[in-house]
Amino acid sequence: MAITNEYIQQKLTEKFGDAVYNFEENYGMLSFETPKENNLKLMQYLQDEPSLGFGFLTDLCGVNYPDNKGRELAVVYHLHNLQENVRIRFKVFTSIEHPDVFTASKLYAAADWMERETYDFYGVNFIGHPNLKRILNVDEMDYFPLRKEYPLEDQTRIDKDDEMFGRG
Amino acid sequence: MSRPVRYNIHPIEAKVADAITYVDAPEGYAGEGFFTAKLSDVVGLARKNSMWPMPYATSCCGIEFMATAASHYDLGRFGAERMSHSPRQCDLLMVMGTIAKKMGPVLRQVYLQMAEPRWVMAVGACASSGGIFDSYSVLQGIDQIIPVDVYVPGCPPRPEAILDGFMKIQELVGQESIRRRNGEQYKALLNGYGIQ
Amino acid sequence: MNEHHIILPEGSIEKHTTTLNLGPTHPATHGVFQNIMELDGERVVSSEQTVGYIHRAFEKIAERRPLYQITPLTDRLNYCSSPINNMGWHLTCEKLLGVKTPKRVDYLRVIIMELSRIADHLICNSIVGVDSGAFTGFLYVMQYRELIYEIFEEVCGSRLTTNIGRIGGFERNFSNTAFTKLEKFLKEYPVALGELESLLKRNRIFMDRTIGGGPISAERALNYGFTGPNLRAAGVDYDVRVHSPYSSYEDFDFTIPVGKTGDNYDRFLVRNEEMWQSMHIIKQAYQKIQEFKGEEAEVYHANVPEYYLPKKEDVYTKMEALIWHFKIIMGEVDMPKGEVYHSVEGGNGELGFYLISDGGRTPFRLHFRRPCFIYYQAYPEMVKGSMLSDAILTMSSLNLIAGEMDA
Numbered sequence: 157m158a159i160t161n162e163y164i165q166q167k168l169t170e171k172f173g174d175a176v177y178n179f180e181e182n183y184g185m186l187s188f189e190t191p192k193e194n195n196l197k198l199m200q201y202l203q204d205e206p207s208l209g210f211g212f213l214t215d216l217c218g219v220n221y222p223d224n225k226g227r228e229l230a231v232v233y234h235l236h237n238l239q240e241n242v243r244i245r246f247k248v249f250t251s252i253e254h255p256d257v258f259t260a261s262k263l264y265a266a267a268d269w270m271e272r273e274t275y276d277f278y279g280v281n282f283i284g285h286p287n288l289k290r291i292l293n294v295d296e297m298d299y300f301p302l303r304k305e306y307p308l309e310d311q312t313r314i315d316k317d318d319e320m321f322g323r324g
Numbered sequence: 325m326s327r328p329v330r331y332n333i334h335p336i337e338a339k340v341a342d343a344i345t346y347v348d349a350p351e352g353y354a355g356e357g358f359f360t361a362k363l364s365d366v367v368g369l370a371r372k373n374s375m376w377p378m379p380y381a382t383s384c385c386g387i388e389f390m391a392t393a394a395s396h397y398d399l400g401r402f403g404a405e406r407m408s409h410s411p412r413q414c415d416l417l418m419v420m421g422t423i424a425k426k427m428g429p430v431l432r433q434v435y436l437q438m439a440e441p442r443w444v445m446a447v448g449a450c451a452s453s454g455g456i457f458d459s460y461s462v463l464q465g466i467d468q469i470i471p472v473d474v475y476v477p478g479c480p481p482r483p484e485a486i487l488d489g490f491m492k493i494q495e496l497v498g499q500e501s502i503r504r505r506n507g508e509q510y511k512a513l514l515n516g517y518g519i520q
Numbered sequence: 521m522n523e524h525h526i527i528l529p530e531g532s533i534e535k536h537t538t539t540l541n542l543g544p545t546h547p548a549t550h551g552v553f554q555n556i557m558e559l560d561g562e563r564v565v566s567s568e569q570t571v572g573y574i575h576r577a578f579e580k581i582a583e584r585r586p587l588y589q590i591t592p593l594t595d596r597l598n599y600c601s602s603p604i605n606n607m608g609w610h611l612t613c614e615k616l617l618g619v620k621t622p623k624r625v626d627y628l629r630v631i632i633m634e635l636s637r638i639a640d641h642l643i644c645n646s647i648v649g650v651d652s653g654a655f656t657g658f659l660y661v662m663q664y665r666e667l668i669y670e671i672f673e674e675v676c677g678s679r680l681t682t683n684i685g686r687i688g689g690f691e692r693n694f695s696n697t698a699f700t701k702l703e704k705f706l707k708e709y710p711v712a713l714g715e716l717e718s719l720l721k722r723n724r725i726f727m728d729r730t731i732g733g734g735p736i737s738a739e740r741a742l743n744y745g746f747t748g749p750n751l752r753a754a755g756v757d758y759d760v761r762v763h764s765p766y767s768s769y770e771d772f773d774f775t776i777p778v779g780k781t782g783d784n785y786d787r788f789l790v791r792n793e794e795m796w797q798s799m800h801i802i803k804q805a806y807q808k809i810q811e812f813k814g815e816e817a818e819v820y821h822a823n824v825p826e827y828y829l830p831k832k833e834d835v836y837t838k839m840e841a842l843i844w845h846f847k848i849i850m851g852e853v854d855m856p857k858g859e860v861y862h863s864v865e866g867g868n869g870e871l872g873f874y875l876i877s878d879g880g881r882t883p884f885r886l887h888f889r890r891p892c893f894i895y896y897q898a899y900p901e902m903v904k905g906s907m908l909s910d911a912i913l914t915m916s917s918l919n920l921i922a923g924e925m926d927a
Contacts, residue, residue, distance in 0.1 A: 182859045183615055213745055215861075215872055217887040234861060234874070234889075238742070238756070241763045245861065266745025269897045277579070292572035292926055293461060294426045301460050301580060308580050309458050380545065382552050382574050383923045384599035384681055387643075391669075394662035409547030424926075427552065427573045430544055456592065459577035480680055 159207065159240050161186040167208060171201055176246075187245040195233075195248045196258045202235060202244075203263060210235040210244065213264035216271065218278035219247075222304045228252035229278055233260070250280070259285040277302035347373060364502045371415070371441075372497040373403040375490075378414035380434065382421030385448035385480040389420050392483040402490055411437040416493060417470075420480075422450035423463045435470045436519065440505050443497065445489055446472045449479040471513055537565055540908070544573045548912045550647060551922035553896075562907045567900040571893070575926040582886040586851055587613050588687060588829065590886070595681035597888060598924040601640035601867035602682045603632045603672065608864035611766050612873040613687045616860045617827055624812055624819045625689045626768035627805045631702070632675070632684060633767070633864075634798040634805070638709075639668045640867030641749070641791040641798075644919040648788055649720055651916045652729040657716050664712045667705045674698040688828035689821025699806075706803060713799075717792055730784040734902040734914030741782060744898040747891050748869025750918060753790045754782030760865040771808070772801050784910075784917040791919075826853050851881035868892050868919055892918075892925040 164186055168176045176198070178189040190198050202210040215234040222228060227249035236243050250257055259282040260267040271282045272291040279300035282288055290297065299306055350369055352361030377399075381389055393399045393407065408414035411434045423431055435444070446466050449455030452475040454464035466472060473496055476489035504510055514520070543554040552573035558565040578597070582590050594605040607629050614621065621629075642665055646658040669679040674697050676684040685691065720726045736746070741754040751758055759776045761769045777793035779786030812819075821828050825844045834841035847853050857879040863872035872889030895918065903911040 183861075185861060187859065212742055214863075214870070215874060215887070215889040217874060219876065219885045232874070232887075234872075238758055238763075243861070245859075264745065265740070265743045265897065266894050269893060273893075290572075292575040294572075301577065306460075308460065308577070308584055310454070310460055310462065310464055384596055387599055388680055390643075391662060391666065395659045396663050396666050422574045422576055424572070424574050424576065426575065427544065430573070434545060457576045457581065459581055461575045461577045482679065 159237070159242055161242075161244075164208065164242075164244060167205065168198075168201075172198065182245075185243050185245055187247070189247050189249065192231075192248040192250050192257050195231075195246075196260065196263070198246070199233070199235070199260055199263055208237065209239060210237050210242075212236040212238050213260065213266050213270075214243065216260065216267055216274065218274040218280055218302070220278055220303050224249070226251045229255050229280055231257055231274060231280055255280045256283050257281070258283050259288075261285055276300070279303070364500070367502055368498040368500055371500075372494040374406075375402075375404045375416050375494070375497070376406050376408040376414045377404050377416040377418050377490075378408050378411055378434075378438075380417055380419045380431065382419075382423065382427065383450070385420035385451070388480040388483055389418070389447070389486060392486045397483040397487065399487065399490065402487070402494065404490065411435075412439065414438060415442055417442065417444045418447055419444065419451045419466050420447040422455065422457060423466050424461050425463050426461070428463050428469055431466060432469050441500070443473045443493055444470060445474045445476065445493055447476045447486055447489065448481055449477065452477065455479055469517065470519075471517060536560060544570075548651070550916055551920055551925075553915075553920065553922065553925075555899075557908070557911070559908060562909075564903050564906055564908060564911050567903060567911070569896065569899060571896070571922075572926050574922050578888065578927045579886055582883055584882055586881050587855070587883070588848070590883075591685075592681070592683050594888075595683055596923055597890065597927065598640070598867055598871070598892070598921045599680060600643050600921060601636040602680065603636040603684050604640075604864060604866050605871060606682060606684050607633055607767065608862070608866065608871050608873060610685050610687050611864060612860060612862040612875055613827075615862050616856060616858060616875060616877060617687070617824075618856070619688050619822055619824050619827060621689060621767075621822045622816075622819045623768060624809060624816060625821060627771075627808050628690060628694060628820065629685070629767045630769065630772070630805045631802050631809075632672075634802045635668050635671060635705075637867055638795050638798050639665050640919070641795050642713075644867075644917070645720075645788055645791050645795075646716065647916045648730070648784065648913065649716075649726070651913045652726055654720065654723075654726065657719050661712055661716055664705075664709050667701070667709065671698055671701045671705060674701055686821065686829055688824045689819075691829075692831075693818060693820040702802075702806065706799070706806070710799060713792075713795055720788070721792070727785065729910070729913065730788060730917070732781075733784040733906060733910040734917065735781050735783040736898060736902050737782065740898070740901070741895075744901075745894040746869065746898070747895070748865065748867070749790045749794060750782070750787060750895055751869065752776060753779035753786040755780055760863050760870050764863070766862070766864060772804050774801050784913055787917045855879055855881070863889065866891060868921065868924065869895070888927055890924045890927055892921050893927070896920055896925060 161181060165179050175194050176188050176190050180187055202208050214236045217232050219230040219232060229252055230247045230249050232247050234245050248257060257280055259271055261271060269291060271285055274280050275288055276290045276292050350361045350365035352359055379389055391397060446452045451466050454462050474489050474492045476485055478485050538559045540557045540559055542557055543549045544552040554570040555567050557567045578593050582593060591606055591609055594609045595602040597605045642661055646661050649657040672682050673679050675694055676682050736754055738755045741751050755778055757776050757778050774797045777790045779790050829848055830841035830845050835845045855877050857877055859876045861874045863870045869891030874887040875883050876885040878884040903914050
């Protein structure tokens with residue numbers, strides 16, 4: 157039996173009730189939200205429940221919504237059921253002051269570096285991560301560069317004339 | 325579809341007469357049994373035709389360098405057959421690809437390990453100027469940390485462009501005075517980069 | 521400890537292992553990765569990796585670029601097979617914008633993607649040969665990779681970082697020269713590939729070096745998020761081209777090679793067989809293209825003037841083309857709001873694009889799922905207990921591309 161998005165939604169609502177919400181279908185992929193305390197329970201359930209079987213973590217990344225007060229940072233998980241070939245996406249939101257989210261690296265070994273990358277870019281503190289330190293940037297970096305408030309360009313450049321670049 | 329195998333019964337002599345070019349002797353006086361020339365010309369001649377490059381390939385340009393060094397374009401024709409992967413033995417540092425700020429100290433270390441005389445070639449837009457990556461993590465050109473002799477444009481440059489850059493290096497090497505590396509100007513240049 | 525064991529003087533530090541710093545510029549690592557290895561004699565006890573030496577902040581740059589300007593960035597992810605990345609990005613945009621491409625465009629894309637898959641696997645397999653001591657194969661097949669690059673050059677003007685195609689199709693139709701070159705490639709390449717295969721496949725030295733080196737079980741591979749040839753070598757038949765067909769891959773007949781043990785030899789064999797399969801797909805696609813008649817045989821882009829950049833000569837001479845060109849370049853074409861995830865089968869596995877659009881000119885967030893970055897985590901586990909020289913071989917047979925890893 158092929159599992160449909162409605163079936164997944166029904167199963168999740170049965171199990172978690174109000175703790176899963178904002179269901180929507182984006183280009184055929186079911187996506188929803190869950191409180192950040194709930195992310196591990198949800199992933200464990202999605203992995204263990206035989207009729208769901210989301211055993212493959214495709215992707216994990218962070219997003220910064222600066223205008224979303226109290227929910228500035230999001231961690232987005234993409235899971236994949238390889239047998240049935242169904243993908244789902246869910247998000248957990250957290251405030252920028254206390255960006256604490258439980259780590260998924262115990263469930264999926266693949267999450268280890270992806271969480272380090274998310275920490276490196278957005279400063280999401282993954283509780284219980286075995287080795288949470290910067291991965292792509294230098295250790296001395298003192299800010300989280302992909303947050304929207306930080307500029308893209310190299311700030312040490314002096315050879316760029318602002319007027320020539322239309323920013324005078 | 326197999327290829328015909330040629331057994332070496334009647335070997336054909338390779339036609340090398342037109343395929344080999346000899347380098348001309350430097351300017352000088354020739355007499356019976358002697359030849360005088362400037363020492364720097366002779367040293368330059370020897371140096372430029374047996375460069376030992378160190379490929380410092382980090383990204384896309386490195387793949388083009390692979391093509392340059394491989395059979396089709398064959399960098400070996402210019403006397404640069406011997407890739408030295410140890411900085412201590414090489415005399416040309418070819419920096420190919422993006423140098424991130426994390427990589428900067430490593431590149432500098434490699435340059436410092438090289439013995440004089442040493443030349444540096446920045447291959448590709450990234451090594452020359454940061455290229456399209458004007459971002460917080462990319463070094464905007466390696467000339468911010470080490471002196472560069474030849475810049476090769478392109479993103480990535482074609483193998484022909486890399487060869488052209490190499491020939492420019494050869495020109496520089498051939499013309500260099502043997503006293504240059506002891507001169508005040510050169511010391512000032514290195515001091516400008518904080519290298520003693 | 522027997523009587524032959526060296527007894528260190530009292531109070532000296534006794535350390536039975538050696539620490540070796542491999543990289544980031546070590547010649548044996550093909551790319552800029554650092555591995556700090558703890559060695560017991562020749563055997564690897566543990567290894568700690570550092571990556572990020574060419575981190576270029578693609579995801580941040582992409583937030584400042586309109587869609588069509590992100591294509592050059594994707595070139596530089598896995599630069600051994602840039603066209604696949606380009607196509608993946610175009611397909612993601614098309615999914616977001618709801619553009620449907622004609623069949624001929626799909627088939628042309630399939631040809632380009634499979635050609636670059638061959639180029640990618642060819643580099644990887646010949647480098648595995650180099651690291652096991654056979655330089656010949658590498659120098660020999662580079663000649664044939666040039667044939668692929670010549671086709672790319674004919675289609676888009678560039679060899680390596682191609683920036684090929686546009687949203688909705690290609691920037692120009694394939695010329696006859698391109699097809700002639702393709703025919704030449706189809707004729708000459710199988711010979712060379714056969715020779716590379718016979719040089720290594722049943723070669724005693726090569727087999728002794730690679731069989732059993734760097735193995736990984738299917739369960740661990742899945743847990744580590746492996747995709748592509750490396751996952752298939754471990755015995756899982758997951759291929760994005762078959763599971764979620766894109767660009768009309770469902771029209772083609774090909775098989776997915778699967779390994780058993782996930783060791784270096786299996787990875788070599790899987791890549792090798794995939795190249796044969798790619799040849800097979802290209803032949804089919806080329807045949808299908810020749811079957812188009814009349815106007816259909818000239819189609820090379822979808823009819824979506826609001827997203828597809830018009831031809832430059834039309835921009836200079838035609839009013840409508842100028843208007844669309846202006847609108848696209850100045851960002852006056854509305855982008856739908858939404859979140860889209862699309863993936864293609866890249867050279868190394870599932871290359872995913874997670875694009876969040878807030879309706880603005882540029883993506884709100886773009887995340888690349890880079891297969892290399894995800895599976896390189898498993899490296900310490902794979903090389904534990906193996907010889908140092910086999911650990912190098914494992915690294916090259918994983919086909920690690922620094923540009924893709926560090927984004």
